[in-house]
Amino acid sequence: xSTGQEDELQRAYRDASSDAGAPPPALRKTILAExxxxxxxxxxxxxxxxxxxxxxxxxxxxIGLVLWRQVPHxxxxxxxxxxxVSASSTVxxxxxxxxxxxxPPAVTAEPVxxxxxxxxxxDVAEPAAKAEREELSxxxxxxxxxxxxPPTASAFEEITVTGSRAxxxxxxxxxxxxxxxxxxxxxxxxxxxxxxxxxxxxAYAGSAPRTLWLVQDAAGNTLRSGxxxxxxxxxxxxxxxxAQFSGQRLGPWVVEEVRxxxxxxxxxxxxRLQYNPGQ
Amino acid sequence: MDAAVDPxxxxxxxxxxxxxxxxxxxxxxxxxxxxxxxxxxxxERGTAEELMQEVWFTVTREAPRFRADGRFTxxxxxxxxxxxxxxxxxxxxxxxxxxxGTDDAPPLAERLADERAPTPLExxxxxxTGAAILSALAxxxxxxxxxxxxxxxxxxxxxxxxxxxxxxxxxxxxRLRYARERLKALLRDHTP
Numbered sequence: 001x002s003t004g005q006e007d008e009l010q011r012a013y014r015d016a017s018s019d020a021g022a023p024p025p026a027l028r029k030t031i032l033a034e035x036x037x038x039x040x041x042x043x044x045x046x047x048x049x050x051x052x053x054x055x056x057x058x059x060x061x062x063i064g065l066v067l068w069r070q071v072p073h074x075x076x077x078x079x080x081x082x083x084x085v086s087a088s089s090t091v092x093x094x095x096x097x098x099x100x101x102x103x104p105p106a107v108t109a110e111p112v113x114x115x116x117x118x119x120x121x122x123d124v125a126e127p128a129a130k131a132e133r134e135e136l137s138x139x140x141x142x143x144x145x146x147x148x149x150p151p152t153a154s155a156f157e158e159i160t161v162t163g164s165r166a167x168x169x170x171x172x173x174x175x176x177x178x179x180x181x182x183x184x185x186x187x188x189x190x191x192x193x194x195x196x197x198x199x200x201x202x203a204y205a206g207s208a209p210r211t212l213w214l215v216q217d218a219a220g221n222t223l224r225s226g227x228x229x230x231x232x233x234x235x236x237x238x239x240x241x242x243a244q245f246s247g248q249r250l251g252p253w254v255v256e257e258v259r260x261x262x263x264x265x266x267x268x269x270x271x272r273l274q275y276n277p278g279q
Numbered sequence: 280m281d282a283a284v285d286p287x288x289x290x291x292x293x294x295x296x297x298x299x300x301x302x303x304x305x306x307x308x309x310x311x312x313x314x315x316x317x318x319x320x321x322x323e324r325g326t327a328e329e330l331m332q333e334v335w336f337t338v339t340r341e342a343p344r345f346r347a348d349g350r351f352t353x354x355x356x357x358x359x360x361x362x363x364x365x366x367x368x369x370x371x372x373x374x375x376x377x378x379x380g381t382d383d384a385p386p387l388a389e390r391l392a393d394e395r396a397p398t399p400l401e402x403x404x405x406x407x408t409g410a411a412i413l414s415a416l417a418x419x420x421x422x423x424x425x426x427x428x429x430x431x432x433x434x435x436x437x438x439x440x441x442x443x444x445x446x447x448x449x450x451x452x453x454r455l456r457y458a459r460e461r462l463k464a465l466l467r468d469h470t471p
Binding site: 030 | 294298299306311314319327332339343412413416427432462463466
């Protein structure tokens with residue numbers, strides 16, 4: 001396409017098109033001013049100081065994030081504290097099997113507040129046990145620096161929650177002055193009968209055989225408690241418990257037969273959460 | 280490095296790095312061809328000015344993202360073409376490529392005669408030829424006119440025209456051929 005006629009065609013067009021003139025000088029000035037402004041706006045991205053400050057900002061954000069993650073946060077749906085649980089005085093059925101479709105065992109639970117009230121009434125009838133508990137409460141009072149329990153999940157709020165967090169909530173309430181309220185301290189220093197009285201006062205005062213369980217952390221704080229149904233085995237609740245404590249697995253169940261106040265046999269299984277390096 | 284011989288792509292890169300003088304060189308190099316392209320395709324000086332500003336503002340904004348292996352001219356006229364199309368769509372005004380296309384300028388024949396007609400006869404011939412070619416251009420289908428103006432204003436290759444207009448090589452070549460045949464026929468009628 002470079003014949004003489006075509007060159008002539010383009011030349012004729014250019015001659016005719018030159019009437020278009022040029023854009024107004026003001027437009028040229030505007031465009032060049034915008035070009036300079038745009039280049040200036042981009043300057044920070046080419047400036048080493050900009051990158052240094054940006055890197056410093058990112059570092060500060062990272063440190064803040066790490067610090068934030070170090071602090072435990074309670075989010076909506078987290079397990080309730082004992083003070084919250086104490087507001088309910090009814091024994092709730094175990095909805096574990098409803099929450100997890102993988103046919104977990106039915107787990108009955110007893111709200112701790114109700115247990116505490118019943119325990120106080122039982123104290124009146126048992127001066128010897130009361131003296132023993134008062135002695136234990138001294139131990140608990142000197143053990144307020146107990147480590148917090150591991151993070152908990154919220155899928156099974158019906159299961160009774162105890163431990164240092166619950167204890168702290170109790171201290172601020174009207175029951176706080178009463179002896180035997182530091183459940184964590186007691187749990188670390190009590191035997192199976194004491195645990196039974198502490199966490200299952202109804203069962204302890206009852207006249208029927210029971211199969212009960214406690215889950216504790218490595219420090220001996222009781223984190224979960226409940227009762228097995230007829231024909232259920234302790235290990236059947238392992239998946240439910242471990243699902244609530246991600247990163248940890250449940251250790252072996254130590255089962256002990258305890259006699260209730262009325263001499264009825266009660267099986268009490270205790271298992272401790274252990275760090276699971278596989279997760 | 281002498282800016283006058285820098286390829287467009289190098290000037291864009293330099294401007295993206297903060298060299299405003301490189302942009303001024305680039306602008307000076309493409310100002311008039313782009314202006315005529317916009318004016319020919321818009322038909323109104325005011326619209327052409329708006330589009331001219333939009334296109335160059337886009338260049339200033341997008342220069343850092345311009346691909347080093349791309350052709351600046353193709354990119355520039357693609358930006359321009361897209362804005363022309365957008366303007367036509369929004370205003371529902373199609374095909375307003377009048378020969379002169381200016382609101383306040385004197386008629387083409389008069390200006391041609393004033394500017395470069397050494398003799399009354401030559402001026403008359405040029406004016407007639409210029410008016411004829413611009414009139415013919417205005418009658419061309421928009422795709423053919425666009426291809427011809429791109430080549431006449433920028434010296435673009437057929438491949439680049441195809442790239443800018445979003446078509447394939449053969450289609451662009453055909454559009455150019457039809458445009459030329461039509462214009463040549465008109466020129467023959469006006470050549471003394």
